[in-house]
Amino acid sequence: MASFEYNGNPSRVIFGSGTLSTLAAELARLKVHTPLFLSTPEQQGSILELAKSLGAAADHVFSEATMHTPIHITEKALGVVNAFGVDSFVSLGGGSTIGLGKALSVRTGKPHICIPTTYAGSEMTPILGETVDGLKTTRRDLAILPTTVIYDIDLTLTLPAMMSATSGVNAIAHSVEALYAANKNPIVSVLALEGIRSLARSLPALVSLPSDIDARKDALYGAWLCGFCLGSVDMALHHKLCHTLGGSFNLPHAETHTIVLPHALAYNAPAIPEAMRKLAEVLPDSDGDAIKGLNLLLERLGVKRALKDFGLKEEDVAKAAEIALSKPYPNPRPLEKASIQELIRRAWAGDNARADL
Known part of the structure; x- marks a missing residue:
C-alpha cells in the first residue's frame, strides 16, 4: 500500500x-x-x-x-x-x-x-x-x-422522483471524483465505493416507488458518505465543469452534475484504470465497464441527458471550456482544450458518454 x-x-x-x-x-x-x-x-x-x-x-x-x-x-x-x-x-x-x-x-x-x-x-x-x-x-x-x-x-419521502434521481447522481459524482483525487487515500475510497453502491442500488427503486422507506434510507445513507468524501479530498475536472456551467450559465446544480458525470469520467478513464475497475464493481450490470454502468444507470432513472434542455446554447460551449480551463482543479489527466470542448459539446447534445476523447 x-x-x-x-x-x-x-x-x-x-x-x-x-x-x-x-x-x-x-x-x-x-x-x-x-x-x-x-x-x-x-x-x-x-x-x-x-x-x-x-x-x-x-x-x-x-x-x-x-x-x-x-x-x-x-x-x-x-x-x-x-x-x-x-x-x-x-x-x-x-x-x-x-x-x-x-x-x-x-x-x-x-x-x-x-x-x-x-x-x-x-x-x-x-x-x-x-x-x-x-x-x-x-x-x-x-x-x-x-x-x-x-x-x-x-x-x-415527498422529494419528487426526478429530483431524487438527479440529487442522488450529484452525490455519486462526489464519490467518483474522490476515487481519483490528487490526495486520495484508501479510507475515503472505501467510503466512496460504499456510497456509490448504496445510491446506485436505491435510486432506481425510488424512481419506481418514491415512498419506499428502505430505499430512501439507503439513498440518504449513501448521500451522507458521498458528501463526506467530497469534503475530505480535492475535486477534479467534473466539479470544475459543473461549477463553471452553474455559476457562469446559471444551469441547475444537480441536473448539470448528472449530465456531465459520465463524460468527465470518460475523459479521465485512460489515466485512472484502477478507479475505473473499482467503480465498475459497484455499478449494477456494468460488465466491467464503469462508463457503460453510468450510462445504464442514467437511462434507468429516466433523467434528462442534454445541457441544451436546461438553457445552454451551442455557442456557449467554447466559452464554457475557456472558463473551465482558466483556473483548473487538479486532475489525473492533463487538460486538452479541444477534448474538453468536445466533452462539453457532447453533454450539451445529450450524447451517451464514450471513452474516445
Missing part, C-alpha cells in the same frame, strides 16, 4: 426517522436561542412551520436561498442577522439552502445546523461555492463545516 495522509473532518450527525424532533435539544446543547431559519422560496411553508413549532417569530425566517449562493442574497440575509440579534442558523433543504447557511456561518462564526431534504451532500463538506458577477468560485475551510447535521429520512 502506498503512503497516504488522512484528515478526518469533525462532524456531529443525527440519523434516522423522526429525528427532526431533536432540533430543540440540539439548539439547547449549543446554548443558542435565536436562530435564523433558512430555506428556498419553494420550502417557505415548511421552514415557517418549523420555526413556529419552536416559538420563533416569522421575521426570523429567511426564505430566499437560491442556486450557486449568489453574494447579493448572502448580503441580504446578513442584514436580517444584524437586525434581529441572530445567534445561529438552521437550514432546511438542499444544497442551495445549506450553501447560504455556510456562507452566513463562516462570516459570523455562529453555529449552523443543517437539515437536508435532498441528497446533495453539501452538509458534510467544509466547502463553500459562491457566485459573484457570474463567476462561481469555491473555497475550503473547516470553519465552513456545519456544526450539526440532522438527517431525517421522513423529510425525503
Whole structure:
C-alpha cells in the first residue's frame, strides 16, 4: 500500500426517522436561542412551520436561498442577522439552502445546523461555492463545516422522483471524483465505493416507488458518505465543469452534475484504470465497464441527458471550456482544450458518454 495522509473532518450527525424532533435539544446543547431559519422560496411553508413549532417569530425566517449562493442574497440575509440579534442558523433543504447557511456561518462564526431534504451532500463538506458577477468560485475551510447535521429520512419521502434521481447522481459524482483525487487515500475510497453502491442500488427503486422507506434510507445513507468524501479530498475536472456551467450559465446544480458525470469520467478513464475497475464493481450490470454502468444507470432513472434542455446554447460551449480551463482543479489527466470542448459539446447534445476523447 502506498503512503497516504488522512484528515478526518469533525462532524456531529443525527440519523434516522423522526429525528427532526431533536432540533430543540440540539439548539439547547449549543446554548443558542435565536436562530435564523433558512430555506428556498419553494420550502417557505415548511421552514415557517418549523420555526413556529419552536416559538420563533416569522421575521426570523429567511426564505430566499437560491442556486450557486449568489453574494447579493448572502448580503441580504446578513442584514436580517444584524437586525434581529441572530445567534445561529438552521437550514432546511438542499444544497442551495445549506450553501447560504455556510456562507452566513463562516462570516459570523455562529453555529449552523443543517437539515437536508435532498441528497446533495453539501452538509458534510467544509466547502463553500459562491457566485459573484457570474463567476462561481469555491473555497475550503473547516470553519465552513456545519456544526450539526440532522438527517431525517421522513423529510425525503415527498422529494419528487426526478429530483431524487438527479440529487442522488450529484452525490455519486462526489464519490467518483474522490476515487481519483490528487490526495486520495484508501479510507475515503472505501467510503466512496460504499456510497456509490448504496445510491446506485436505491435510486432506481425510488424512481419506481418514491415512498419506499428502505430505499430512501439507503439513498440518504449513501448521500451522507458521498458528501463526506467530497469534503475530505480535492475535486477534479467534473466539479470544475459543473461549477463553471452553474455559476457562469446559471444551469441547475444537480441536473448539470448528472449530465456531465459520465463524460468527465470518460475523459479521465485512460489515466485512472484502477478507479475505473473499482467503480465498475459497484455499478449494477456494468460488465466491467464503469462508463457503460453510468450510462445504464442514467437511462434507468429516466433523467434528462442534454445541457441544451436546461438553457445552454451551442455557442456557449467554447466559452464554457475557456472558463473551465482558466483556473483548473487538479486532475489525473492533463487538460486538452479541444477534448474538453468536445466533452462539453457532447453533454450539451445529450450524447451517451464514450471513452474516445
